[in-house]
Amino acid sequence: MTDRPVRIVLDASAILAFCRESIHVGEVIAEIADEECLFGLPVMCLAEASRAAADGDRLDLLVNHPAATVLDVDPSNWRALAVVYDTVGRLDAAAALLAAVDNDGYVLTGQPGLYAGLAGGGPIIVF
Template identity: 80%
Template sequence: MNDCPIRVILDASAILAFTRKSIDVGEVIAEVADEDCHFGLPVLCLAESSRAVADRDRLDLLVNHPAAAVLTIDPVSWQALAVVYDTVGRLDAASALLAAVDNGCNVLTGQPGLYGGLAGGGPIIPF
C-alpha cells in the first residue's frame, strides 16, 4: 500500500455483499478507486465474512483489488478495541469501527443497527 488515504472501511456485511455482486458496494469501491484512494478491509471482517461467502473468487478479487488495503489491528490499540467491542458486540464490527476512527473515514455497512449503540450512530454509511 502506498500513501493514498483510506476513504472508507468495508465491514463484514459490505464484504459479503460485494461477493454477492452488490451494486451499492461496487459503486463505492469504484468511486474510491477513481479518487486514487483506498478502501479498507479489516482482517477480522474478512475472516467473519469468509464464513458465509459462496463465491471465493469474488472475495479474492476484492482483497487483490488495487485500491484495497487489508488492515490489521495495532496491538497497542487492544484496549480501544475492547471498549468498542463491548459497545457493538462483535469483534469484527469493532475492528471496522476502530479502523474508521484511525483513518478518519466511515464504515460501509449493510447492518447499520449493529452500530446503533454509538453516540450519534457513529461514522456509518448504510447501504
C-alpha cells in the same frame, strides 16, 4: 506503503454484499478508486465474511483490488478495541469501526443496527 488515504472501511456485511455482486458496494469501491483513495478490509471482517461467502473468487478479487488494503488492529490499541467491542457486540464490527476512526474514514455496512449504540450514530454509511 502508500500515501493514499483509506476513506471507507468495509465491514463483514459489505464484504459479503460485494461477494453477492451488490451494485451498491461496487459503486462505492469504484468511487474510492476514482478518487485515488483506498478502501480498507479489516482482517477480522474478511475472516467473518469468508465463513458465509459462497464465492471465494469474488472475495479474492476484492482483496486483490488495486484500491484495497487489508487492515489489522494495532496491538497497542487493544483497550480501544475492547471498549468498541463492548459497544457493538461483535469483534469484527469493532475492528471495522476502529479502523475507520484511525483513518478518519467511514464504515460501509448493510447492518447499521450493529453500530446503533454509538454516540451520534458513528462514522457509518449504509448501502
